[in-house]
Amino acid sequence: MKLRKVTAAAAAALVLSLTATACGGDDDSDSADTGSGGGDKIKVGIKYDQPGLGLKEPDGSFSGFDVDVATFVAGELGYEPNQIEFIETKSADRENALARGDVDFIAATYSITDERKEKVDFAGPYLLAHQDLLVKADSDIAEGTDLNGKKLCSVTGSTSAQNVKDEIAPDAQLKEYGTYSECIAGLQSGAVDAVTTDDSILAGFAAQDQYKGQFKLAGLKLSNENYGVGVKKGDTETVNKINDALEKMVADGAWETAVKENFGPADYKYEQAPKIGNIVQ
Known part of the structure; x- marks a missing residue:
């Protein structure tokens, strides 16, 4: 929509x-x-x-x-x-x-x-x-631990990706981009496997026409x-x-x-x- x-x-x-x-x-x-x-x-x-x-x-x-x-x-x-x-x-x-x-x-x-x-x-x-993950609609990433060895994107200076690495997926590969738009584009192209920040922000991007049906929220509620x-x-x-x-x-x-x-x-x-x-x- x-x-x-x-x-x-x-x-x-x-x-x-x-x-x-x-x-x-x-x-x-x-x-x-x-x-x-x-x-x-x-x-x-x-x-x-x-x-x-x-x-x-x-x-x-x-x-x-x-x-x-x-x-x-x-x-x-x-x-x-x-x-x-x-x-x-x-x-x-x-x-x-x-x-x-x-x-x-x-x-x-x-x-x-x-x-x-x-x-x-x-x-x-x-x-x-809540802090969450956005992944492709057909992704098998269902929990934070599934990110071990996977590429996780957030924006430069954000603590969201480091929180995931510190708390649930120590072997995740952090990728920092300048904007969330770049992270979402990377997720679409396969350059990264997941994007993390507030679920409301992720939902806003996923609701755009060009991304409709391509992504899903993992629903992890990593923070309030x-x-x-x-x-x-x-x-x-x-x-x-x-x-x-x-x-x-x-x-x-x-x-x-x-x-x-x-x-x-x-x-x-x-x-x-x-x-x-x-x-x-």
Whole structure:
């Protein structure tokens, strides 16, 4: 299934934003005042290169589960979709982007950890992901130990592949590529036997039209990754408002719709929506 430019969740956010009574129309500032609700625009940090989660399309539009979550949240804060400015926020720069005020909040596969909570505040979690393996659909790799002697790919600097080697497959051959797109291409060509990172990221790639039916997730659940919405440290008011928005997204079905539309073709065995504040260790 082709990733949709506007999913049902994003459409729901549009309706909500049009009817929101908290929308502020008298603020002349260029940046958001998320604490009081409304403004000319709101700046949201996302990934640009993760299909199914945060992807900038060739026509300049955005798609993915994180995009749908961010659009819904922004709607609840009083912003229409055309008032959202999506800003690429790479993993290494997320804390700094919030501290500098480059973005108002971040929805970008941002796992909640104790170390990160020292620098930023988190709303959520809104998705529980797990480290997993992506293999070819006809692969006989069913467990991590089956990777001994096989080529395992992850991106340069990631700890995912080393975790597999350290914990379950000491004889796996690690291959580091610059991007997950390169890893997936290597899996398709046979240059590597498996790719490892969060299952949500792997499912997003596997759901793309050009890969439909070619890959499968092993379902190993090697770690727990609690995705949260990052907010500038100390902004408790915005955290509370985003938590309210996330709860509403789950309650009205938009959360599940977004999961199925973005990850469905990969047969992603997703966890049910986590409870706000419930961090699974």
